[in-house]
Amino acid sequence: MQVTYYPGCSLEGTARDYAASLTAVCKALGVELIELEDWNCCGATAAHALNHHAAIALAGRNLALAEKEGRDLVVPCPLCFNRLKTAAQALTGDKRQSYDYAFQGDIKIYDLADFLAQEPLLQLLASRVSQPLPGLKAVCYYGCMASRPPGITEAPDHENPTSMDRILSKLGVEVKPWSYKTDCCGASHLIARRDIVFKLVGRLYDKAVEAGANCMVVSCQMCQANLDLYQDKILRELERSYYLPIFYFTELIGLALGLSQARQWGHMHFVPPARLLAGVGLISC
Amino acid sequence: MLSNPKLIPEVQFMAQVEQDSGIAVSACYQCKKCTNGCPVTFAMDLYPDQVIRLVQIGQQKAVLNCSTIWVCSACETCTTRCPNEVDVAGIMDYLKEQAIKSGIDIPQPRTYAFHRVFLEDIGRRGRVFEGGLLPRYMFQSGEIWRKLKDRELKDDLELAYHLFRKGRLALTPQGIRARAAIKKILANSTG
Ligand code: SF4
Ligand code: SF4
Numbered sequence: 235m236q237v238t239y240y241p242g243c244s245l246e247g248t249a250r251d252y253a254a255s256l257t258a259v260c261k262a263l264g265v266e267l268i269e270l271e272d273w274n275c276c277g278a279t280a281a282h283a284l285n286h287h288a289a290i291a292l293a294g295r296n297l298a299l300a301e302k303e304g305r306d307l308v309v310p311c312p313l314c315f316n317r318l319k320t321a322a323q324a325l326t327g328d329k330r331q332s333y334d335y336a337f338q339g340d341i342k343i344y345d346l347a348d349f350l351a352q353e354p355l356l357q358l359l360a361s362r363v364s365q366p367l368p369g370l371k372a373v374c375y376y377g378c379m380a381s382r383p384p385g386i387t388e389a390p391d392h393e394n395p396t397s398m399d400r401i402l403s404k405l406g407v408e409v410k411p412w413s414y415k416t417d418c419c420g421a422s423h424l425i426a427r428r429d430i431v432f433k434l435v436g437r438l439y440d441k442a443v444e445a446g447a448n449c450m451v452v453s454c455q456m457c458q459a460n461l462d463l464y465q466d467k468i469l470r471e472l473e474r475s476y477y478l479p480i481f482y483f484t485e486l487i488g489l490a491l492g493l494s495q496a497r498q499w500g501h502m503h504f505v506p507p508a509r510l511l512a513g514v515g516l517i518s519c
Numbered sequence: 520m521l522s523n524p525k526l527i528p529e530v531q532f533m534a535q536v537e538q539d540s541g542i543a544v545s546a547c548y549q550c551k552k553c554t555n556g557c558p559v560t561f562a563m564d565l566y567p568d569q570v571i572r573l574v575q576i577g578q579q580k581a582v583l584n585c586s587t588i589w590v591c592s593a594c595e596t597c598t599t600r601c602p603n604e605v606d607v608a609g610i611m612d613y614l615k616e617q618a619i620k621s622g623i624d625i626p627q628p629r630t631y632a633f634h635r636v637f638l639e640d641i642g643r644r645g646r647v648f649e650g651g652l653l654p655r656y657m658f659q660s661g662e663i664w665r666k667l668k669d670r671e672l673k674d675d676l677e678l679a680y681h682l683f684r685k686g687r688l689a690l691t692p693q694g695i696r697a698r699a700a701i702k703k704i705l706a707n708s709t710g
Contacts, residue, residue: 243647247689248682272695274645279593280637283615291704292641295697334704382595383608392599418558418594425656426629427590430562463678502685 237349238305238341239267240296242314242455243275249311249455251502254495255484256310256346262491263350263358267308270300276317279422287332293321294335301341310346312379312454313421318343319386345380345387347453347483351397359404364492366406369514373412373447374398374483375438377457381416392416398451398483405490412445414438419460431460436472439465448510449479451486458482462504479507489516529577536574540613546603547571553597553607563587567597567607574610583618587611589627632660642705645695650688653679 245253260267277292297318300307309315324330325337350359381392389395393416399409419438420431438461442450452458462480469476480503488496489511497517500507511517533544547568554566565573565587573582582588588611597607618625625631636656640647653675657663666672682688695701 243693244649246646246693247649248687250687250689272697274695274697274701275641275647277641278637278647280634281641282593282612283634284619284638285705286612286616287707288638288704291707292701295700295704334707378592378594378596383599383606418592418596420559421592421594422633423592423630425653426627426633426660426662427562430559430590430592433561434558467674502687504681504685 235264236266236268236305237308237344238300238303239269240273240276240300240307240309240314240318241269242309242311243278244311244455248459251499252310252455252458252482252484255482255488255499258493258495259350259484259487259491262362262488262493263355265355268303268305270296270303270307273299276314278313278317282317282320289317290321290324291333291335293317294325294333294337297321297325297337297343298335301337304341306342306344308344308346308349310453310455312345312377313456315343315345316379316387319388323386345397345453347376347380347397347401348389350487351400356400356404359401359487359491363405363490365490365516367486367490367516368406368408369516370486370510371408371410371446371448372402372451372481372486373410373442373445374402374415375419375442375450375452375457375461376415377452377454378416378418378421380453398453401483402451402486405486407451407486410445410447412441412447414441419457421456421460424456424460424463428464432464432468432471435460435464436468436474439469439472439474439476439478442478443476447478448514449481449507451481451483453483465505477505477509479503479505479510481507529579532577532579533575536610536613540606540609542606542609542613543603544571544574544605544610547575547601547605548603550602552600552602553605556596556600558594558596559590559592562590567591567611570614571605571607571610574614582614583621583623584626586626588614588618589625589630629660629662632656632662635659638705642702643694643698644692645698645701646693648689648692650690651692 277289281289326339376395381389384392420434423430485499551568554568565585591611
């Protein structure tokens with residue numbers, strides 16, 4: 235199966251672990267990712283905060299390019315996904331004339347987790363698991379952008395998304411229910427108002443531990459950064475002593491498929507997962 | 520602000536907002552569901568429902584000058600849950616644009632500087648280069664001086680070092696070929 239792949243800027247930098255793991259996993263599952271030729275930044279939070287028209291046009295250029303390629307578009311970053319979906323709606327709406335980029339809506343735009351959780355792929359995944367992951371107790375943390383607002387994302391259950399839950403269950407991970415799946419982590423406030431992020435993230439740690447999790451699993455590189463980079467510092471300020479590795483769901487798929495590279499990805503994390511993985515007998519160290 | 524006895528309703532402003540943004544602010548009946556689900560009310564000077572109400576009664580100055588529109592994390596919870604389909608998050612964006620156009624002092628200058636630097640970076644190459652973004656932000660926002668003083672800079676440098684060591688810091692920016700198209704988007708859209 236071939237799809238067009240829109241990586242987004244972070245996957246060339248701070249989220250290289252996400253990029254590496256999703257590329258390996260897609261390959262193993264027979265999904266050929268063809269990177270969108272000459273893609274540009276979706277505009278992210280900055281564009282829609284300062285300039286609505288530019289936000290639609292920046293994302294819109296990518297859609298116009300992708301539509302020419304004809305394949306469905308798969309997007310790992312939920313913020314990029316959200317911006318592209320927003321542009322898709324604007325470019326097919328009654329103000330489409332005010333933009334230089336045309337999009338008919340002939341291709342589908344998928345959030346990566348939703349894409350991989352489609353039933354046929356899920357069955358294939360289940361049949362390929364060679365190293366189940368018992369002992370991992372995870373809460374799935376989806377964040378905001380793949381779900382809200384549902385009028386844009388077309389998420390089937392925006393208050394209770396299940397794509398990662400369904401994937402992880404196939405891997406033998408014990409998925410813990412919790413009520414904070416789509417709460418906000420503070421997103422790009424990490425730079426200018428990290429106090430806001432620290433407060434929101436601190437609560438997420440508390441709630442994850444309360445739910446009985448020994449790790450958190452995400453599909454968003456902003457969530458991963460916010461939960462991973464400063465975990466030490468946030469917990470010190472809160473006087474807590476948790477240890478919560480933050481995995482991308484694709485990293486766990488890679489481990490369960492027994493991919494040889496999969497152990498390397500964890501080395502890129504700030505909260506090293508090796509101690510957890512060794513503790514539950516998944517690696518020896 | 521809200522307890523100001525001399526607050527005089529002015530109806531033109533809401534009509535303007537509705538026309539420009541396409542968002543039906545008048546549909547709000549003040550149920551406060553937006554505010555109850557908002558994750559960052561603790562850092563706001565006006566609650567989301569208050570911003571909407573102040574737009575309804577034409578308090579342009581109050582809403583353009585508030586911190587709330589900048590503190591909003593764009594999580595879209597309010598927009599999703601409003602029973603009257605008021606796109607509250609969309610109003611936050613619309614008001615930020617208006618605040619900039621009106622030339623007032625932005626009450627959250629660091630957040631504004633971050634967005635600005637980010638957008639400029641897109642204009643430069645068509646993609647964002649995280650490694651260049653942060654230093655530029657620190658100088659533009661003046662954060663560098665504060666961080667020097669209270670030693671937060673040491674944290675930041677340590678973070679950068681670890682990102683680098685772990686292979687998560689790209690050292691060379693990626694640019695696209697169609698930079699002219701991106702420059703055109705940003706030039707056409709401002710103004
Ligand atoms: S949820 Fe909607 S109707 Fe209720 S106060 Fe907020 S904007 Fe108004
Ligand atoms: S979009 Fe902004 S105002 Fe609305 S709930 Fe989220 S943070 Fe609050």
